Amino acid sequence: MAETSSGRKCEHFDLKEYQFKTNMIPRLSVDDPETNRRISEGLPVIIIDSKLVASALHWDLEYLNENVGDGKFTVYKSSNTKFKYFDERKADDVKDFRKPMESLEIKFSEFVDLIKTVDPKKERVYLQQSLNDTVGKRIVLDFLQFNWNWVTEQQRRNKFGTLTSNLLLIGMEGNITPAHYDEQENFFAQVKGYKRFLLFAPDQFPCLYPYPTFHPCDRQSQVDFDDPDYERFPKFRDVKCLEAVVEPGDVLYIPMYWWHQVESVPNKGYSVSVTFWYKAAPNDKIEYPLKATQKVAMMRNIEKMIHQALNSADEVPEFMQNMVLGRYT
Ligand SMILES: CC1(C)c2ccccc2-c2ccc(C[C@@H](CC(=O)O)C(=O)C(=O)O)cc21
Numbered sequence: 154m155a156e157t158s159s160g161r162k163c164e165h166f167d168l169k170e171y172q173f174k175t176n177m178i179p180r181l182s183v184d185d186p187e188t189n190r191r192i193s194e195g196l197p198v199i200i201i202d203s204k205l206v207a208s209a210l211h212w213d214l215e216y217l218n219e220n221v222g223d224g225k226f227t228v229y230k231s232s233n234t235k236f237k238y239f240d241e242r243k244a245d246d247v248k249d250f251r252k253p254m255e256s257l258e259i260k261f262s263e264f265v266d267l268i269k270t271v272d273p274k275k276e277r278v279y280l281q282q283s284l285n286d287t288v289g290k291r292i293v294l295d296f297l298q299f300n301w302n303w304v305t306e307q308q309r310r311n312k313f314g315t316l317t318s319n320l321l322l323i324g325m326e327g328n329i330t331p332a333h334y335d336e337q338e339n340f341f342a343q344v345k346g347y348k349r350f351l352l353f354a355p356d357q358f359p360c361l362y363p364y365p366t367f368h369p370c371d372r373q374s375q376v377d378f379d380d381p382d383y384e385r386f387p388k389f390r391d392v393k394c395l396e397a398v399v400e401p402g403d404v405l406y407i408p409m410y411w412w413h414q415v416e417s418v419p420n421k422g423y424s425v426s427v428t429f430w431y432k433a434a435p436n437d438k439i440e441y442p443l444k445a446t447q448k449v450a451m452m453r454n455i456e457k458m459i460h461q462a463l464n465s466a467d468e469v470p471e472f473m474q475n476m477v478l479g480r481y482t
C-alpha cells in the first residue's frame with residue numbers, strides 16, 4: 154500500500170474517468186482553522202477526525218441485523234448501477250415518465266438476504282431509511298454517542314436551521330447516485346466502505362442542466378455522465394468538478410445547493426453512511442451581488458410560478474423561450 158504525502162495509505166481505487174477534469178476536496182483535521190473557514194463559507198471539506206460517528210464504526214450487516222429491530226426499511230431496486238431519485242407526486246405532470254427504480258418496504262433481514270443474493274449485473278439494491286425510534290436499543294445507544302457536541306456547535310456557529318433527519322444508507326459496491334443537488338446543508342458521515350464524490354458548485358448550474366422543477370427528477374442533472382449528449386448539453390464540457398473518496402470515519406460537508414454524484418467504490422464492499430441534514434440558515438439581510446445559491450433559489454421560484462400560472466407543463470417551454478428569444482439570448 155503506497156503512502157501519500159499526507160501519510161494516508163494511498164488505496165488504489167478503481168475509479169471511472171470522466172471527460173471533465175477534477176480538483177481534490179481538502180481533507181482537514183477538525184482542529185484546523187481552515188476547516189471551520191470552509192464550512193462557514195459554504196465550501197466542501199472532508200473532516201478526517203471529527204469522531205462524529207465513531208460509535209457506529211462497527212455497524213456492519215450482521216450487527217445491524219441483530220440490533221436494528223424488526224421495523225420496515227425503504228429499499229430501492231435498480232436494474233443498473235444508477236439510483237436516480239424521483240418524486241412520484243410529480244409523475245402525473247409528465248407523460249410517459251418511466252420510474253428509474255422501484256422501492257420496497259422490507260425487514261432488515263430481508264434486505265441482508267437481498268444484498269447477498271442479487272446478481273449485481275442484473276439487479277442492485279440500496280437501503281435508505283431515516284434513523285428513528287423503531288431501532289433497537291443498542292443502535293439508540295450508538296446513536297446517542299455520536300459526537301453531537303461537534304455537529305451541534307457547527308449548526309450553531311453556521312446558523313444552520315433545525316436537524317431534519319439522519320438517513321442510514323447501505324448500498325452495494327458500484328451503486329451510483331447520479332448528480333443532483335439538495336436544498337439542505339449536509340454533514341455526510343462514512344461508516345463503512347468507500348464512497349467517491351464528485352461535487353460541483355452551485356454556479357455550475359448552467360453546465361448541469363437540471364430537469365424542470367415540476368419534473369419528478371427535479372434537482373437532478375439531465376446529463377448522462379457516462380455518455381453526455383453535448384448537442385443538448387454543450388456547457389457540460391466546461392463543468393468544474395471537485396472530487397474525493399471518503400473512508401470510514403470521514404465526514405464530508407456538502408453545502409446546500411452543491412451538486413454531487415456519489416459512487417460506492419467498486420470492489421471495496423458494501424457501504425454504510427449516515428447523513429446529517431440541516432435546514433438552511435434563515436435568510437437574514439439580502440446582500441448584493443446575490444450568491445449563486447440565492448440565484449438558484451430564485452430560478453426555482455420563478456419556474457414554479459410560471460408553471461403554476463400557466464397551469465400546464467406543456468406551455469412552459471414556449472413561454473420561457475418567448476421571454477428570452479432575441480431579447481436576452
Ligand atoms: C439514492 C438514494 C438511496 C435515494 C433514493 C430515493 C430517494 C432519496 C434517495 C437518497 C438520498 C440521499 C442519498 C445519500 C447521498 C447519495 C449517496 O450516498 O449515494 C446523497 O445524495 C446525500 O447525502 O445528499 C441516497 C439516496
Ligand SMILES: [Zn+2]
Pocket residue numbers: 333334335413
Ligand atoms: Zn444528495
